[in-house]
Amino acid sequence: SFLSKTLICASLALLGSQAAMADTLKIGTEGGYPPWSMVDAAGKVTGFDADIGAALCKELNSDCKFIVQAFDSLIPSLDAKRFDLIISGMSYTPERAKRVNFSIPYAVEDxxxxxxxxxxxxxxxxxxxxxxxxxxxxxxxxxxxxxxxxxxxxxxxxxxxxxxxxxxxxxxxxxxxxxxxxxxxxxxxxxxxxxxxxxxxxxxxxxxxxxxxxxLGYGIAVGIHKDNAELKAKVDAALCKLIDDGTVKTASEKWFDI
Ligand code: ARG
Known part of the structure; x- marks a missing residue:
């Protein structure tokens, strides 16, 4: 199955996602990696990551703004706080985890x-x-x-x-x-x-x-600035909910032909 069945979300549910959030969550993505993130003719970011990002923003009571740039530059820009999150089919690797906090995985990929x-x-x-x-x-x-x-x-x-x-x-x-x-x-x-x-x-x-x-990493996860432990907790809790309620599964069926 597409999703890791070993996710343990119970402890995170307590954190909830009701607390006030920034009005707009800025999300860095590459935008040229179908079916994960693409930019359509109107300049809108679409794909699995766009759906995950939109669902996450909704869960966190925020608007979403996608910022498109080269994959290679996403972590440096997160470091520089150009955006709040990376959602770009990015694998959780030990090397990257030295610079970025990762959420729980929202997908696994071969x-x-x-x-x-x-x-x-x-x-x-x-x-x-x-x-x-x-x-x-x-x-x-x-x-x-x-x-x-x-x-x-x-x-x-x-x-x-x-x-x-x-x-x-x-x-x-x-x-x-x-x-x-x-x-x-x-x-x-x-x-x-x-x-x-x-x-x-x-x-x-x-x-x-x-x-x-x-x-190759330990699954695909959302990248969050090291400084922002609170945002990581909120993103994890929200992802748990979106995995539990079938939102992530629906999005993967929509984009991955499975
Ligand atoms: N999963 C691979 C990695 O983390 C490739 C991701 C590429 N993503 C993209 N949006 N171009 O390195």
């Missing part, structure tokens, strides 16, 4: 490769076969993500090329400058539709999120 359809690695059924096969090859990832860190650790002979946006990555994949891409499973499924199933395919092998928590 990772997968998009490869040229004729790649012999498509059918590989274990991690080492893929990593060995990618030696000397170039794989595209979004800059600052867990996916770059994972490949650097597990496939040190692979060149990892960082892209600020998936659109830039797509141009290089189409032009044959990349031997594949690596990202979250749900994002890669959408990406594959864009690059075209006649030339590319998902690897058979799914890299479980739990396969290397040090780099």
């Amino acid at each position: 990772a997968i490769f998009v490869l040229p359809k004729n790649s012999e690695l498509i059918g590989a059924d274990n991690e080492q076969t893929i990593f060995d096969g990618l030696a000397g090859k170039t794989i595209g990832v979004q800059g600052g993500t867990t996916h770059g860190a994972f490949l650097a650790k597990k496939a040190p002979k692979t060149t990892v090329k960082n892209y600020e946006t998936l659109d830039q990555m797509q141009i290089d994949l189409d032009a044959g400058r990349l031997n594949g891409t690596f990202a979250d499973l749900t994002s890669q499924s959408k990406f594959l539709h864009k690059v075209g199933e006649q030339n590319f395919a998902l690897s058979k092998l799914v890299i479980k999120g739990s396969s290397d928590p040090e780099t």
